[in-house]
Amino acid sequence: MMKKGWDEFEIGAMLRTFDGSIDNIAGTSQDDRSYSENSSYTASVADWRLIKPIFNKDYCIDCQFCWIYCPDVSIISRDKKMIGIDMDHCKGCGICAEVCPTNPKSLIMFPEQSEDEAEIASWPAKDEEK
Incomplete structure (x- = not known):
């Protein structure tokens, strides 16, 4: 072929x-x-990406929405638990962050050059419901 x-x-x-x-x-x-x-x-397609998802495991509820909706199979899940993102294949579409139901989201999109640790340190605080 x-x-x-x-x-x-x-x-x-x-x-x-x-x-x-x-x-x-x-x-x-x-x-x-x-x-x-x-x-x-x-093949790695990571060089296409301008923004990237950063994963904060402290807010993740393992709902698997990101894994289900990711068009590039870039969400790494084992035993129904989110463990990370395959950054070689993530194109930065943001669908994972969009479908994340947690408050605050456990996946947020940041500029490609962002340092993961610094962004996680500045993560939004949880909104307390009244």
Whole structure:
């Protein structure tokens, strides 16, 4: 099969992320999945990013919304617990931060050059409901 460049696909083309069976793909570790050659999993796309999500585990309730909605499979979850972000594949779309239900959010978007530790130290305080 001849490889196509990104601008050679027909409008509406679908690229499959995985080869073979995907019966238990959610229960399969990222390292054990059979990724297609067409998948961005094998190539870093982090240099596209202008803003990045920073994860504050102190506010996370492990709802898995970020994992479900991430279009790039960049949320790393093990045993239904959020453990981090695959920054090699995160494009900085912000969907994870948008769907996060915690108060304050456990994922907030910051400029790419931000230092994680400094941003976590300045994290918004929890709003107390009256």
